[in-house]
Amino acid sequence: MSTHELYTHAPGETTWQIPATGAARFSWEYDEGRDRLLALYQKGKDKQWDGAKRIAWDLEVDPYDPLGTPDESMSLYGTRHWDKMTDRDKGELRKHYASWQFSQFLHGEQGAMVCAARIVESVPDLDAKFYSATQTMDEARHAEVYGRFLHDKIGMLYPINDNLKSLLGDTLRDSRWDMPYLGMQVLIEGLALAAFGMIRDTTDKPLPKQILAYVMQDEARHVAFGRMALRDYYKQLSDAELREREEFVIEGCYLMRDRLRGVEVLENFGIPKAEAEECSENSEFLALFRQLLFSRIVPCVKDIGLWGKRLQEAYVDMGVFEMGNANLDQLMAQDEEIAEKLDAERFAAEEGARVAEVEDMIAAGEGR
Numbered sequence: 001m002s003t004h005e006l007y008t009h010a011p012g013e014t015t016w017q018i019p020a021t022g023a024a025r026f027s028w029e030y031d032e033g034r035d036r037l038l039a040l041y042q043k044g045k046d047k048q049w050d051g052a053k054r055i056a057w058d059l060e061v062d063p064y065d066p067l068g069t070p071d072e073s074m075s076l077y078g079t080r081h082w083d084k085m086t087d088r089d090k091g092e093l094r095k096h097y098a099s100w101q102f103s104q105f106l107h108g109e110q111g112a113m114v115c116a117a118r119i120v121e122s123v124p125d126l127d128a129k130f131y132s133a134t135q136t137m138d139e140a141r142h143a144e145v146y147g148r149f150l151h152d153k154i155g156m157l158y159p160i161n162d163n164l165k166s167l168l169g170d171t172l173r174d175s176r177w178d179m180p181y182l183g184m185q186v187l188i189e190g191l192a193l194a195a196f197g198m199i200r201d202t203t204d205k206p207l208p209k210q211i212l213a214y215v216m217q218d219e220a221r222h223v224a225f226g227r228m229a230l231r232d233y234y235k236q237l238s239d240a241e242l243r244e245r246e247e248f249v250i251e252g253c254y255l256m257r258d259r260l261r262g263v264e265v266l267e268n269f270g271i272p273k274a275e276a277e278e279c280s281e282n283s284e285f286l287a288l289f290r291q292l293l294f295s296r297i298v299p300c301v302k303d304i305g306l307w308g309k310r311l312q313e314a315y316v317d318m319g320v321f322e323m324g325n326a327n328l329d330q331l332m333a334q335d336e337e338i339a340e341k342l343d344a345e346r347f348a349a350e351e352g353a354r355v356a357e358v359e360d361m362i363a364a365g366e367g368r
């Protein structure tokens with residue numbers, strides 16, 4: 001079925017066009033690469049997986065509660081609107097929220113694919129081009145699995161949020177080659193990764209859990225790539241150039257924190273925009289969620305050397321400054337382990353079922 005039949009409202013244009021700026025670069029040096037980057041490229045090749053096979057698509061999903069979201073974590077919980085809602089309305093609201101959230105993941109993944117392809121084109125060194133080519137494929141697979149989940153299991157999609165779109169546009173319009181890394185790999189992917197992680201670790205539904213765990217296994221490599229590339233490059237920039245990057249980060253962080261809240265979902269339920277914003281603002285759960293969204297960005301920004309006074313002040317203002325001390329390597333290693341453990345458990349369960357089946361057959365044979 002065409003996605004356009006599943007959108008809550010028409011996305012406006014069928015194709016979004018962003019005029020390209022900056023140069024496409026070729027390198028004629030084929031034999032020299034940074035060891036760590038080439039090792040990451042090798043890992044990127046080794047760890048490819050097929051979403052059509054690795055994910056158990058036959059698992060059923062209740063579209064009216066795809067993630068097993070508890071009442072208290074709904075933004076309307078505790079408001080006068082919630083009290084008026086029937087169970088059916090609440091199911092409908094859960095469906096819209098899950099659809100909105102996974103739709104933003106999906107559009108973000110397409111953005112990540114386009115940015116990774118842009119990096120292949122514009123980055124000067126061949127080792128980085130090689131690596132980014134594997135990432136382009138990773139992001140294609142991510143977009144594929146989120147798209148399939150929304151089409152087959154939820155049956156509803158939301159267009160891209162206006163503010164996410166404007167950040168993505170700014171990232172792609174900039175001609176400086178590090179900007180797709182900063183806007184996409186650090187900001188958008190950092191936020192997405194934190195959101196994926198919170199759902200992965202709280203949902204009791206096996207299908208979305210698999211999707212998120214496997215996607216995050218790949219994202220751990222992407223973050224490593226962004227950090228490696230930017231840490232090297234930002235050491236060479238002047239103070240003024242670094243401040244420009246920091247301003248971009250500050251603006252992007254406020255925009256994502258304040259303008260990416262799913263207010264459009266509540267508007268679809270007839271709640272006026274101002275009141276919808278107020279509900280999202282007052283929800284204790286969402287306030288915590290918004291803070292945790294920064295758990296991956298803040299340590300990454302610090303690590304790549306964007307840690308000037310203005311940026312530190314902004315993070316203090318947002319209440320996320322302390323997150324700069326988190327150990328990113330440990331978080332990434334954990335993301336990889338969780339996916340591997342999930343695989344091991346699933347294999348063990350399948351193996352157990354197969355053994356039981358064989359034992360039943362033997363028992364049936366002996367009984368004869």
Ligand SMILES: [Fe+2]
Binds near residue numbers: 109142
């Ligand atoms: Fe991705």
Ligand SMILES: [Fe+2]
Binds near residue numbers: 189222
């Ligand atoms: Fe990614």
